[in-house]
Amino acid sequence: MITNCQSKMVPIKGGNYIPLYGRDSMKVSINDFLMDVYPVTNKEYLAFIKKHPKWQRSKTIKLFVDGSYLREWKTDTTLNVNQKLKSPVTQVSWFAAKSYCESQGKRLPTVDEWEYVAMANKTMPDARKEEAYNQFILGWYEKPKTFNQTIGSTFRNYWRVYDLHGLVWEWTSDFNSVLISGESRKDVDKDSNLFCGSAAINATDLMNYAAFMRYAIRGSLKARYSMRNLGFRCVKDDKTN
Amino acid sequence: MKLLKTVCLLTITSLLLTSCKSEEKKEIAMVDTANIYIKGTIDAELTSPPFVPAPVGDRTAKKLLVNMEILEKEGEMTDGVKYVYWTFGGSVPGSFIRTRVGDEVEFTLSNHPDNKLPHNIDMHAVTGPGGGATSSFVAPGHKKTFSFKTLNPGLYVYHCATAPVGMHIANGMYGLILVEPEGGLPKVDKEYYIMQGDFYTKGENGERGLQPFDMTKAIKEEADYVVFNGKVGALTGDDAITANVGETVRLYVGNGGPNLTSSFHVIGEIFDKVHIEGGDLINTNVQTTSIPSGGAAIVEFKVEVPGTFIIVDHAIFRAFNKGALGMLKVTGEENKKLYSGVKQEGIYLPEGGTIQTMPDNTKKEVAVQSSNKTLAQKLKDGKNVYMKTCFACHQAEGQGIPNAFPPLAKSDYLNADVKRAIGIVLNGKTGEITVNGKKYNSVMTKQTLTDEEVADVMTYVYNSWGNNKTNVSINTVKEVKNSH
Numbered sequence: 106m107i108t109n110c111q112s113k114m115v116p117i118k119g120g121n122y123i124p125l126y127g128r129d130s131m132k133v134s135i136n137d138f139l140m141d142v143y144p145v146t147n148k149e150y151l152a153f154i155k156k157h158p159k160w161q162r163s164k165t166i167k168l169f170v171d172g173s174y175l176r177e178w179k180t181d182t183t184l185n186v187n188q189k190l191k192s193p194v195t196q197v198s199w200f201a202a203k204s205y206c207e208s209q210g211k212r213l214p215t216v217d218e219w220e221y222v223a224m225a226n227k228t229m230p231d232a233r234k235e236e237a238y239n240q241f242i243l244g245w246y247e248k249p250k251t252f253n254q255t256i257g258s259t260f261r262n263y264w265r266v267y268d269l270h271g272l273v274w275e276w277t278s279d280f281n282s283v284l285i286s287g288e289s290r291k292d293v294d295k296d297s298n299l300f301c302g303s304a305a306i307n308a309t310d311l312m313n314y315a316a317f318m319r320y321a322i323r324g325s326l327k328a329r330y331s332m333r334n335l336g337f338r339c340v341k342d343d344k345t346n
Numbered sequence: 347m348k349l350l351k352t353v354c355l356l357t358i359t360s361l362l363l364t365s366c367k368s369e370e371k372k373e374i375a376m377v378d379t380a381n382i383y384i385k386g387t388i389d390a391e392l393t394s395p396p397f398v399p400a401p402v403g404d405r406t407a408k409k410l411l412v413n414m415e416i417l418e419k420e421g422e423m424t425d426g427v428k429y430v431y432w433t434f435g436g437s438v439p440g441s442f443i444r445t446r447v448g449d450e451v452e453f454t455l456s457n458h459p460d461n462k463l464p465h466n467i468d469m470h471a472v473t474g475p476g477g478g479a480t481s482s483f484v485a486p487g488h489k490k491t492f493s494f495k496t497l498n499p500g501l502y503v504y505h506c507a508t509a510p511v512g513m514h515i516a517n518g519m520y521g522l523i524l525v526e527p528e529g530g531l532p533k534v535d536k537e538y539y540i541m542q543g544d545f546y547t548k549g550e551n552g553e554r555g556l557q558p559f560d561m562t563k564a565i566k567e568e569a570d571y572v573v574f575n576g577k578v579g580a581l582t583g584d585d586a587i588t589a590n591v592g593e594t595v596r597l598y599v600g601n602g603g604p605n606l607t608s609s610f611h612v613i614g615e616i617f618d619k620v621h622i623e624g625g626d627l628i629n630t631n632v633q634t635t636s637i638p639s640g641g642a643a644i645v646e647f648k649v650e651v652p653g654t655f656i657i658v659d660h661a662i663f664r665a666f667n668k669g670a671l672g673m674l675k676v677t678g679e680e681n682k683k684l685y686s687g688v689k690q691e692g693i694y695l696p697e698g699g700t701i702q703t704m705p706d707n708t709k710k711e712v713a714v715q716s717s718n719k720t721l722a723q724k725l726k727d728g729k730n731v732y733m734k735t736c737f738a739c740h741q742a743e744g745q746g747i748p749n750a751f752p753p754l755a756k757s758d759y760l761n762a763d764v765k766r767a768i769g770i771v772l773n774g775k776t777g778e779i780t781v782n783g784k785k786y787n788s789v790m791t792k793q794t795l796t797d798e799e800v801a802d803v804m805t806y807v808y809n810s811w812g813n814n815k816t817n818v819s820i821n822t823v824k825e826v827k828n829s830h
Contacts, residue, residue, distance in 0.1 A: 243558060243559070244558055245462075247420075247430035247559075249418075249420065314510045314513060317509050318509075320509075321509050322463060322464055322485065324464070325483055330485055333487060334461075335486075
């Protein structure tokens with residue numbers, strides 16, 4: 106069942122929202138777009154690299170991937186025994202993820218698009234103030250090896266999108282546009298516009314520290330990196346509007 | 347064809363004479379540690395607590411390779427309470443690093459691929475931006491290398507400084523790095539590594555299951571656990587640190603915090619020597635030394651008599667209620683000249699845990715008409731008595747304190763004999779008993795409770811935590827009292 110609806114996308118109605126790194130004056134507007142319901146799976150990625158051998162582990166250009174690229178796979182085109190077809194594909198670089206989406210006529214979501222959809226819980230488009238929602242996200246940080254779970258095993262959110270929290274981190278097209286330097290304490294310096302808001306560090310609510318971690322992980326990445334806990338999904342502009 | 351870089355080891359020795367009089371002399375030796383010459387490369391020995399690597403001694407300054415791995419992993423805070431620790435080197439506190447002044451430390455930080463989060467390291471021994479944090483920010487499945495020269499001798503804390511910094515520290519990401527002075531620290535017989543930390547869990551102290559980190563409590567500084575070496579009991583029982591009579595013990599004590607300052611104390615010992623805040627200043631004959639969070643101290647003392655010496659944070663409720671309790675077991679010959687041991691034994695029980703009052707003769711005791719109390723009422727009243735009187739030792743869920751106070755929950759000893767149990771409440775108890783297969787040897791004082799209170803609290807205990815649900819009547823209490 107899941108395999109059938111995997112490539113399915115759902116429409117996301119655009120709107121304005123204030124991202125974590127923003128201030129009141131920094132509302133971001135999001136256009137309507139379509140988003141994959143699930144993260145891209147091992148099965149789908151396998152099909153992709155069979156068609157595009159240049160993204161097979163042994164054939165990739167080292168400029169685009171690091172040594173961890175698909176490292177857990179048994180061979181170029183076979184998974185390891187402990188890897189499930191319906192688990193999210195991980196250990197892919199940004200370049201590879203981008204290329205996958207393009208092969209489907211799609212693209213990677215922007216940070217803002219991703220955050221906009223991911224702030225929804227099951228019933229509300231913006232659940233960032235809900236304690237249970239934040240506890241779920243934070244609980245995930247304490248669960249080991251969630252990358253072994255299968256897609257659809259978390260929850261369906263307001264937009265009918267699954268697994269934005271609780272499975273794997275996800276690549277975004279502009280993952281490093283909000284820079285967090287190695288020295289997190291510096292980023293809240295009033296003189297620094299890297300991370301707008303010394304307010305963020307004073308924030309005591311759960312939302313901030315759950316989201317902080319996503320910005321931290323994005324800040325630690327380079328486009329050729331790949332990680333066991335990092336997958337991706339694609340989006341597409343909504344041409345119907 | 348090496349040039350002898352004499353310039354590098356510039357030692358200025360100056361002789362100061364006080365102008366007015368006297369032959370008071372003061373020697374100041376200043377070495378420009380930035381220019382200490384490095385010869386050769388070695389791998390650093392890293393140890394997990396409570397152990398420390400071998401002393402540096404008088405080796406020359408070298409390039410020291412330190413490889414440390416970050417692991418996010420589940421551990422046990424105390425019996426039945428799980429917690430996901432974030433660790434440097436797999437332990438809380440992280441691996442102990444030992445260097446000497448002038449070493450060039452080449453530090454490689456590896457973030458395990460299974461980890462969820464990026465991390466970095468800020469070492470207080472580093473002179474440089476972020477203490478190295480800027481150069482060591484590393485994603486899971488990657489590693490980073492940077493190097494620094496150890497310019498100042500001392501004992502320093504290291505910790506993670508990735509946002510949210512407090513959370514990374516609260517999850518256990520801290521440890522100690524020792525920079526020994528030229529020629530090394532004086533030789534001692536035993537050295538150990540102890541580091542305090544405060545932990546904040548969603549559930550209250552003792553609540554079972556996997557406990558998530560609680561940011562709100564952390565901000566309010568309301569710690570559920572204050573512990574040495576990452577968990578309750580890390581330094582007790584079989585894990586106690588040890589020494590022999592006559593040996594000198596040196597403790598490298600750190601405080602990871604994130605919030606609380608430690609009042610570090612060893613019960614029954616006086617620190618002969620304390621390197622205050624881990625620096626050069628030495629204080630002698632110290633009872634309790636204050637260790638700020640993000641700070642350290644080196645304490646030394648000679649153990650003269652055998653016995654178990656309890657290590658505590660002397661903010662004492664932390665020790666007995668939140669876990670900040672360790673043990674130093676000293677074996678060897680008794681020395682009656684220094685400490686007699688027990689000369690005479692008996693029970694003196696003026697007070698229990700209840701509040702003491704002077705006898706009041708103006709008020710006549712009213713016979714309590716409570717034999718017809720309902721079970722529910724007895725349980726309610728009994729719980730009140732329990733929380734006032736028994737809680738501190740036997741704990742909220744009757745779980746007791748390992749190696750100190752026996753559990754009441756599912757207690758075979760308790761359930762076996764109601765009258766014996768009543769007798770212990772009324773009269774106190776000393777000496778060894780075996781509860782659920784474990785031996786306890788401690789003192790329970792006589793409790794000054796009315797017969798009704800005894801009946802209530804006993805009924806509460808018997809009807810809680812999986813015990814046999816005995817309903818203890820006032821008459822049974824009276825019976826036991828009179829049979830004595």
